[in-house]
Amino acid sequence: MPNLEPSPVFKRRKTEGDPVSVHRIQSNQTMKRWTTKREHQIYSSKLFQALCRSRRTSSSTSAKELHQTADRVLAITAKGTTRWSRAILAAPLTAGTNMKKHKRAKVTVHTRLRKPVVNREKRKLPVVERKLKALRRLVPGCRKLSCNNLLEETSDYIVALEMQVRAMTAITEFLSRGEAQAPTDRLGSIGNM
Amino acid sequence: MNRALAETLTVLDRQRARVKWQQESYFSELSGVFSNHTSTHVHVFQGDLLSDESVLDDLVMTRQVKPDPSLETSWPELGKVDMAGMGFGPCGYSNGPSFDMNYAISRTFSCPPAVAATIAKEAMEVKGKESIVSENMGSAVARESSKKRKADKLHNSKVAADDDSKKTKACGEEEEESKITGPPNTNKSSTKQEPSADTSKENSKLTEVQKPDYIHVRARRGQATDSHSLAERVRREKISERMKYLQDLVPGCNKITGKAGMLDEIINYVQSLQRQVEFLSMKLAAVNPRLDFDIDNLFAKDVFPPCMTNFPTVGMSSEMANPSYLHFNPVQQVVACSGVEMGLNSPDIALRRTISAPESTILDSSFLDTSCFTQIQPSPTWDVELQNVYNVAFEHGRSTTPFPSQPFAAAGSIEASHLKMEM
Numbered sequence: 001m002p003n004l005e006p007s008p009v010f011k012r013r014k015t016e017g018d019p020v021s022v023h024r025i026q027s028n029q030t031m032k033r034w035t036t037k038r039e040h041q042i043y044s045s046k047l048f049q050a051l052c053r054s055r056r057t058s059s060s061t062s063a064k065e066l067h068q069t070a071d072r073v074l075a076i077t078a079k080g081t082t083r084w085s086r087a088i089l090a091a092p093l094t095a096g097t098n099m100k101k102h103k104r105a106k107v108t109v110h111t112r113l114r115k116p117v118v119n120r121e122k123r124k125l126p127v128v129e130r131k132l133k134a135l136r137r138l139v140p141g142c143r144k145l146s147c148n149n150l151l152e153e154t155s156d157y158i159v160a161l162e163m164q165v166r167a168m169t170a171i172t173e174f175l176s177r178g179e180a181q182a183p184t185d186r187l188g189s190i191g192n193m
Numbered sequence: 194m195n196r197a198l199a200e201t202l203t204v205l206d207r208q209r210a211r212v213k214w215q216q217e218s219y220f221s222e223l224s225g226v227f228s229n230h231t232s233t234h235v236h237v238f239q240g241d242l243l244s245d246e247s248v249l250d251d252l253v254m255t256r257q258v259k260p261d262p263s264l265e266t267s268w269p270e271l272g273k274v275d276m277a278g279m280g281f282g283p284c285g286y287s288n289g290p291s292f293d294m295n296y297a298i299s300r301t302f303s304c305p306p307a308v309a310a311t312i313a314k315e316a317m318e319v320k321g322k323e324s325i326v327s328e329n330m331g332s333a334v335a336r337e338s339s340k341k342r343k344a345d346k347l348h349n350s351k352v353a354a355d356d357d358s359k360k361t362k363a364c365g366e367e368e369e370e371s372k373i374t375g376p377p378n379t380n381k382s383s384t385k386q387e388p389s390a391d392t393s394k395e396n397s398k399l400t401e402v403q404k405p406d407y408i409h410v411r412a413r414r415g416q417a418t419d420s421h422s423l424a425e426r427v428r429r430e431k432i433s434e435r436m437k438y439l440q441d442l443v444p445g446c447n448k449i450t451g452k453a454g455m456l457d458e459i460i461n462y463v464q465s466l467q468r469q470v471e472f473l474s475m476k477l478a479a480v481n482p483r484l485d486f487d488i489d490n491l492f493a494k495d496v497f498p499p500c501m502t503n504f505p506t507v508g509m510s511s512e513m514a515n516p517s518y519l520h521f522n523p524v525q526q527v528v529a530c531s532g533v534e535m536g537l538n539s540p541d542i543a544l545r546r547t548i549s550a551p552e553s554t555i556l557d558s559s560f561l562d563t564s565c566f567t568q569i570q571p572s573p574t575w576d577v578e579l580q581n582v583y584n585v586a587f588e589h590g591r592s593t594t595p596f597p598s599q600p601f602a603a604a605g606s607i608e609a610s611h612l613k614m615e616m
Contacts, residue, residue, distance in 0.1 A: 051477070067474035131456035138463045148428065151435035154459060158442050161466040168473040175480045 034159040039077065044167040047073045051171075074164050082156050083149075087141020 033039055050069050058065070071088050078085035135150060136143050139157050142150050417423070436455055440446045443462045449455055 061478040063471070063475035063478040066478045067471055070470065070474055128452050128456065131453060131460060134460050135456060135463070138460060138467070148431055148435065151432065151439060154463065155435065155439050155442055158439075158459075158463060158466065161463070161470065165466060165469050165473065168470065168477060172473060172476050172480055175477070179480065 034156075034163045040163060040167060043073065043077045043163060044170060046077065047167055048171060070164060070168060074160055078156075078160060083141045083145070083153050084139050084157050085160075090141075 047070060050073050051066070054065065054069055055061075075085035075088035080086055080089075132147055132150060135154060136145065139150070139154055142153050145153065416426075436452065439459055440449075440455060443455075443458050446455060446458050449458060
């Protein structure tokens with residue numbers, strides 16, 4: 001009977017430095033929900049079902065599809081409490097293609113008209129702002145959030161992503177092990193018949 | 194600096210006098226927590242508080258009871274609400290709270306005596322309790338100054354006295370404001386501390402009956418007094434709170450100070466996590482082609498070992514039986530889990546988990562819910578609709594694969610509708 005080695009990974013719970021009361025907004029729905037075993041179970045079982053379903057409906061196994069499915073299941077597990085989860089669920093099809101086109105257009109039009117000196121001076125001054133911009137691009141659905149809320153969304157997103165990584169590693173490992181063992185079992189069972 | 198030291202000495206002397214006076218009135222109440230009644234009680238408190246934050250919480254909570262009988266109007270509610278909020282608020286932090294509660298506690302001992310000197314003893318107690326309440330309320334405001342100064346109070350009583358005096362001024366502000374403006378305004382101040390602290394500081398400048406001047410001078414030097422800067426300070430405090438929380442989340446950020454560096458690390462970490470997910474999805478896609486078949490087989494082999502003997506034929510029937518179980522249970526779980534309330538899920542899952550606990554062997558039961566695959570009897574929480582659908586699936590499951598796709602499509606739509614309900 002195979003036992004998954006990742007089990008210690010699953011059992012390792014994240015101990016949060018701050019208890020519930022740190023952020024009043026988060027006090028009701030804490031990051032802890034992403035670290036509990038129950039959430040792990042829910043997410044992984046849902047993900048598994050979604051994978052089975054997608055397997056049966058479409059024969060193609062594209063990584064992008066899988067990625068989107070996994071993200072959507074993660075967003076569903078969030079239960080609509082965070083912006084990034086709602087954004088993932090609201091616009092699953094328009095991934096990044098539209099936005100990128102818009103950005104390129106803007107850049108090409110304006111760079112020639114601006115004076116270079118002013119550009120360089122003003123572009124590099126708000127260092128923190130630029131980094132916040134980059135962060136906004138990374139976290140889905142947070143393009144116009146204030147710094148405060150953005151940091152909150154980011155922390156929740158990070159915890160959720162970590163759980164997603166753990167779940168997906170578990171599933172892949174489980175499946176790859178199953179693959180290795182399945183042929184031999186089938187042979188054995190057929191032999192017994 | 195010399196003047197400051199001189200002032201600290203005078204403050205310390207004053208506090209010692211106050212402490213000795215206070216002993217009868219306060220220490221009898223707090224004797225359970227504070228053992229040492231000497232003038233170095235500040236150190237003792239710090240030691241006690243650092244060691245026993247939970248005790249402190251209890252202390253804070255028990256103090257709530259005291260204001261109730263003694264205070265008149267809406268103080269009790271104010272005390273309860275704010276002390277609950279502020280008492281646990283500072284204690285939420287890892288290092289900061291001990292210091293903050295130190296401030297709060299030490300403040301209680303320094304504020305009242307000055308008042309008591311002029312007013313009756315009962316009124317003193319009341320004001321002391323008010324000060325406790327107001328201090329806890331004002332601790333958030335004063336916390337900013339405490340954090341900024343980062344005084345190491347454990348070592349120096351002078352420093353402690355200095356900080357105490359700074360806190361006393363904040364306490365004094367709150368206290369005076371509470372006295373002057375009355376309960377309704379303090380109720381407002383409990384929720385929004387910026388305007389109240391602002392007015393309190395203005396009041397403190399004028400009515401300095403209880404507090405000596407030098408404390409207020411310090412206050413003004415350290416803090417700006419207009420509401421804009423106060424609001425900004427609160428906002429900055431929130432942002433730094435969140436940054437600290439993120440620092441705990443992102444590994445390897447303990448040494449990095451400053452927003453820019455931290456944001457860099459955060460961005461890198463989020464990018465790395467997203468890359469990991471992408472890589473894993475690619476890996477899963479590679480493993481996936483054999484998903485159906487192997488999963489069924491795997492679960493048949495590992496999860497149903499006790500059930501294998503019941504089937505007439507070992508190989509094929511197990512494969513066929515398993516898909517039906519798989520169909521049933523995942524959908525059930527989908528229905529249950531995508532329900533509006535989490536409360537519905539947990540008893541279900543717990544029940545299933547307990548049922549399957551002895552049987553689950555493949556997966557770590559702490560992670561993947563194998564119980565969903567081992568449950569044989571349908572649970573009563575099923576939708577009748579789904580049950581019919583899956584009865585059909587069960588019958589036709591042996592023949593072809595397209596049939597299972599229909600119930601899953603149905604499940605998908607049901608899930609979508611549930612999702613809409615949630616959203």
